[in-house]
Every structure is written in structure tokens, then in C-alpha cells.
Amino acid sequence: MIAFSGARSGTAPLTWGQRAIWDTIERTAPDDHYFNFGRVLEVPRGARPASVAHVSRGIGLLLERHESLRTLVGPGPCQDLRDRGELAVRIVADADPAEILAELTANAFAYASEWPLRVALVTRGDEVTHVVLAFCHMASDGLGAEEVVRDLRLLLLRGRLQGGAPPQPFDLALWQESPAGRRQAWSAASYWEREHRRMPPTMFHVPSGGAELPPIWRGTLNSPAIDLAAQRLAVRHGTSTSTVLLTAVSALVAEVTGHETVAVLPIVSNRFRADTRTAVTTLSQEGLFVLDVEKSRFADLLATAHPAVLRAYRSAYHDPADRERIVAETSRDRGTPIHPYCCFNDMRFTEQAVDRDEALIRQALSESSLTWPLSQEQLNCRFCVHLSGAMQVSLTADTRWLSRQDIERFLFGLERLIVEAALR
Amino acid sequence: MLKERLAELVSESCDGQITAAEVLEASVPLSYLGVTSLAQMRLIDAVEREYDVEIDLGGDVSFLDSVEGLAAWVSAAR
Known part of the structure; x- marks a missing residue:
């Protein structure tokens, strides 16, 4: 058990980001363990040998510093911030940290009663070698988890952290309700409404005829060639590989569905502002990316995509209650449910773009492989669509709308x- | 002064990976120097705060791609 005691307790509304993930968790239950994720921190050389007591102390300080790690989901739902408590820690000798992480993330969190962080320490002899952290998505998103890992690493090395307290979701919720917060929400809401009145009701509306049991399947294409080709395109067109991939996915959605206007919901970090950049909380929300795909050349499409990407990024910082209202109103007015059901999540934390050689890209094509994880x-x-590494592109789809064959065809089509655009 | 300050904001928006001097000397669009759309979003926030303006992303946003463009836009908006 690790005892911790923070500076304050209390209740606050959910932030926009928490509300968005909460709605998604509720809609996905009982499969909501899907949203659990984790990190493994290898104890840095400079902190070795690290005792269980030393590492536990660091974790306690982490929980004191980041309020989201000691916040439960209270009735309403609301943020139920506690100032003190005890966190159970598993200690396992000579284990594979990845296996332990899989175990820690296997079951959904008890949101109202369980701390939103599960911790295991992997030991060899008297020494802790790895810290395994499993996050409840209500406490953090991937970038917030990176902050936690960075802080923990420094705590293990130095025993303390410099600098003031980071932004806390408790205060963020209060800002979002302030006049300045409402202005931001209103501006985003007007964009969502305008686009919801013109975009196609949904992207995949023709049954696939190939429904599986269970219906949801993920195909993952491991393709170094996509990574290299996207880099070449990004350098050539002064853009990022993320924009290249989002644009390519949109172009291909247009091609397979016949829509001339494509709406995709990219997951956006929402860490562009000084008061959100380093917060440990779930800030990422869906933005709305709308692209008119009448141009045939991919290069022309990339130029159009750039301002559309900026609009999508800005639209992501919105109040989910506004969006819910807009979806309901536009669905009623247009006489059909309006929702793209088409999302894009670039989970890479950094990207580098180098003008890759043609031969290298061609050669990499032979390394592609598809799995069904x-x-x-x-x-x-x-x-x-999820992007990770360099590069795994996965497509998780409902086979009632895209058969497994469609999933495979889409990934290789992408x-x-x-690659063809990069080699042109 | 305006251009120098804007160049600093551009540099901060990409975590110093491009210096203010490089921004001022740039002869190609900033995006070709590595100012990504994520950095542009930070820049938009920084410019809006610093000059108390609001950038409308519905129109032409090519002014974001050079310090001259930014300076002209800020001067006109203030």
C-alpha cells in the first residue's frame, strides 16, 4: 500500500475531455476495458539500485502532484477529488513487464470507487527494475501519461520535482464554465453545426453483407513503406506525416463510399494552450475534419487539407453537451441520424520527416504484413484508424458495414x- | 519589433526547434522549415493571447506561413 495526501479535495464538473471519454466509455460498456492503457518505466540507471520503498515514495509524490490520479467519478457524473488515500501496489519478481501490463489493463476500472491508476513493481532480487502503470482513461490520455512517466523518472532520479504545480483538471473545469470558456465552446459549436448541416449523414451506410461474430474486427498493417512514403510526401509538400495520412484516409474513404465530401473525426490532443499543455488528464477529444474530395491529384488535396486540419484541431476543444445538442437538432432537421462513425487516431508522440529515397520506399514494400489482433x-x-510506430496502421471496423475483406482491401489500398503519390 | 516578437512566438510554438533568427531569415514557407500544423495551433493561441485578436480559420490562412504574413495580419486586425 502507498499512502498519499494531497493539498485539496472537493467536487467539480467533468471537463469537456472527461465528459467526452465518459460518454464513450458508457457506450462501449461492458467492453470498456478497451480504453485502459499503460506505460512501463524501466528504472533509470542513475536511480539503481532502487528499493521498493524508494519507488513507492516516488509514486506517492506523483499522486499528490497530479490531482487526476486521485480523482474518482462521482455522481452526476462529476470529478470527486480526494486529498488522501492508499493505493495498492502489486510486487512481482522476475516477471515480463509487458505481461503484467496486459494483466493490469485487462479489466475495466470501478470508476466510482477505484483509484484510476494501477501500479505493479517488477523486481529482481531486492531491486525494482520496472514500474508498470495502468491508466484509467478518465484520469489521463496518452500525452498526459507521458507527463506522468517523465515526472516519475525524475522523482526516481532526484527524489523531487522542480517547478510549480501543473494545470489541474479541477481548475480546467471551472475555466470551461467561465465566459472565456463559453466563448471557445460557442466558436467550436458554430463550426460543428455548420458542417453537420452539409456533410453526408454518415460515411459507411451500405451493409457489407459480411458480418462476423463478434462483429468488431481489427486489421493491422505493419508497413515501413507507408512511413517512408508519408515522410517523403510531408517534406515535399511542407506538411506533417499525420496530415498526409489523414488526407489519404479521407481520399480512400471517398473512393470506396462514393462521397464527395468526407467527414472524419480525428482524435486531437487539445494541448495547444498554455493552460493545457502539461496537464495530466484526458484532454484529447474528437475534432471534425471535413474535406471536399473533388480534386483528383493527391498533392492538390494536401493543399486543401491544411486549413481543414487547422479547423478540425480547433473544433476539438468543444463542450460535448453542445455537440450532442447539434447532432440531435441536425439529425431531426435533416430527417436522418448525422454522425460520420469514422475516426482517426494518430497515437505517435513524435514524428520525423526526411526526404526518403525512392528505392528505399520500393524495397520496403516487401516488408508489409497484415495481422488480425x-x-x-x-x-x-x-x-x-489508429497509427502507431513506424508504422502500424490499424483499421478497427464494424464488419456489418465493412467486411474483413473490405478492411484488408482498405489497408493495402492506403x-x-x-506509395504511388510519393513515387510520382 | 512586431516581426521580431512574432518570430519568437513561432520559435516557442515549435519548442525552439527553429530559432527566431531562422524564422526571420526564412525564404520558404515556415511549414517547409518544420512548423507543423500542431505548432501552428500553438502559434494561433499565442498570437490571439498576445494581441487580443481572434483568428478565423474559415478563410485563407496562408498568412500563418510567414512572419511577414503574420505581421501584416496582426497589424490589420488590431
Whole structure:
């Protein structure tokens, strides 16, 4: 057990980011363990040998510093911030940290009663070698978890952290309700409404005829060629590989569905402002990316995509209650449900773009491989693209709308589109 | 002065990976120097705070791609 005591307790409304992930968790239950994620920190050389007591102290300080790690979901729902408590820690000798992480993330959190962080220490002899952290998505998103890991690393090395307290979701919720927060919300809401009145009701509206049991399947294409080709395109067109991939996914969605206007919901970090950049909380929300795909050349499409990406990024910092109202109103006015059910999540933390050689890209094509790492019952979407590494592109889709064959065809089609554009 | 300050904001928006001097001397659009759309979003926030203006992303946003463009836009908006 690690005892901790922070500076304050109390209740506050959920922030926009917390509200967005909460709605998604509720819609995905009982498969909501889907949103658990984690990090493994290898104890840095300078902190070795680290005793269980030393590491536990560091984790206690972490919980004191970041209020989201000692916040439960209270009735309402609301933020239920506690100032003190005890966190159970698992200690396992000579284990594979990745396996321990899989165990820690396997079950959904008890949101109202369980601390939103599960911790295991992997030991060899008397020494802690790895700290395994499993996060409840109500406490943090991936970038927030990076902050936690960085702080923990420094705590292990130096025993303390410099600098003032980071921004806390408790205060963020109060800002979001202030006049300045409402102005931001209003500006984002007007954009969502305008686009919801013109975009196609949904992206995938024709049954695939190839529904599986369970219906949700993920295909993952491991494709170094996509990574290299996207880099070449990014350098050539003065953009990022993320924009290249989002644009390519949109172009291909247009091609397979026949829509001339494509709406995709990219997951956006919402860490552009000084009061959000280093916060440990879930800030990422869906933005709305709308692209008119009438241009045939990919290069022309990239130029159009740039301002559309900026609009999408800004629209992501919105009040989910506004969005819910807009979806309901526009669905009623247009006489059909309006929702893209088409999302895009670039989970890479950094990206580098170098003008890669043609031969290298061609050669990399032979290294591509497809796997099917996941199938499950529930997903509140029809089409979700995730990017990680260099580069795994996965498509998690509802086979009632895209068969497994469609998933495979899409992933290889995406590779072909990007590689051909890069070699043109 | 305006251009120098804007160049600093551009540099801060990309975590100093491009210096203010490089921004001022740039002969190509800033995006080709590595100012990504994420950095542009930080820049937009910084410019809005510093000059108490609001940038409308619905129109032409090519002014974000050079310090001259930014300076002209800020001067006109203030």
C-alpha cells in the first residue's frame, strides 16, 4: 500500500475531455476495458539500485502532484477529488513487464470507487527494475501519461520535482464554465453545426453483407513503406506525416463510399494552450475534419487539407453537451441520424520527416504484413484508424458495414495510394 | 519589433526547434522549415493571447506561413 495526501479535495464538473471519454466509455460498456492503457518505466540507471520503498515514495509524490490520479467519478457524473488515500501496489519478481501490463489493463476500472491508476513493481532480487502503470482513461490520455512517466523518472532520479504545480483538471473545469470558456465552446459549436448541416449523414451506410461474430474486427498493417512514403510526401509538400495520412484516409474513404465530401473525426490532443499543455488528464477529444474530395491529384488535396486540419484541431476543444445538442437538432432537421462513425487516431508522440529515397520506399514494400489482433462485441464507431510506430496502421471496423475483406482491401489500398503519390 | 516578437512566438510554438533568427531569415514557407500544423495551433493561441485578436480559420490562412504574413495580419486586425 502507498499512502498519499494531497493539498485539496472537493467536487467539480467533468471537463469537456472527461465528459467526452465518459460518454464513450458508457457506450462501449461492458467492453470498456478497451480504453485502459499503460506505460512501463524501466528504472533509470542513475536511480539503481532502487528499493521498493524508494519507488513507492516516488509514486506517492506523483499522486499528490497530479490531482487526476486521485480523482474518482462521482455522481452526476462529476470529478470527486480526494486529498488522501492508499493505493495498492502489486510486487512481482522476475516477471515480463509487458505481461503484467496486459494483466493490469485487462479489466475495466470501478470508476466510482477505484483509484484510476494501477501500479505493479517488477523486481529482481531486492531491486525494482520496472514500474508498470495502468491508466484509467478518465484520469489521463496518452500525452498526459507521458507527463506522468517523465515526472516519475525524475522523482526516481532526484527524489523531487522542480517547478510549480501543473494545470489541474479541477481548475480546467471551472475555466470551461467561465465566459472565456463559453466563448471557445460557442466558436467550436458554430463550426460543428455548420458542417453537420452539409456533410453526408454518415460515411459507411451500405451493409457489407459480411458480418462476423463478434462483429468488431481489427486489421493491422505493419508497413515501413507507408512511413517512408508519408515522410517523403510531408517534406515535399511542407506538411506533417499525420496530415498526409489523414488526407489519404479521407481520399480512400471517398473512393470506396462514393462521397464527395468526407467527414472524419480525428482524435486531437487539445494541448495547444498554455493552460493545457502539461496537464495530466484526458484532454484529447474528437475534432471534425471535413474535406471536399473533388480534386483528383493527391498533392492538390494536401493543399486543401491544411486549413481543414487547422479547423478540425480547433473544433476539438468543444463542450460535448453542445455537440450532442447539434447532432440531435441536425439529425431531426435533416430527417436522418448525422454522425460520420469514422475516426482517426494518430497515437505517435513524435514524428520525423526526411526526404526518403525512392528505392528505399520500393524495397520496403516487401516488408508489409497484415495481422488480425482483435475482435470484440461492442464499438461505438464503424471505422477507426489508429497509427502507431513506424508504422502500424490499424483499421478497427464494424464488419456489418465493412467486411474483413473490405478492411484488408482498405489497408493495402492506403499503402498503394501513399506509395504511388510519393513515387510520382 | 512586431516581426521580431512574432518570430519568437513561432520559435516557442515549435519548442525552439527553429530559432527566431531562422524564422526571420526564412525564404520558404515556415511549414517547409518544420512548423507543423500542431505548432501552428500553438502559434494561433499565442498570437490571439498576445494581441487580443481572434483568428478565423474559415478563410485563407496562408498568412500563418510567414512572419511577414503574420505581421501584416496582426497589424490589420488590431
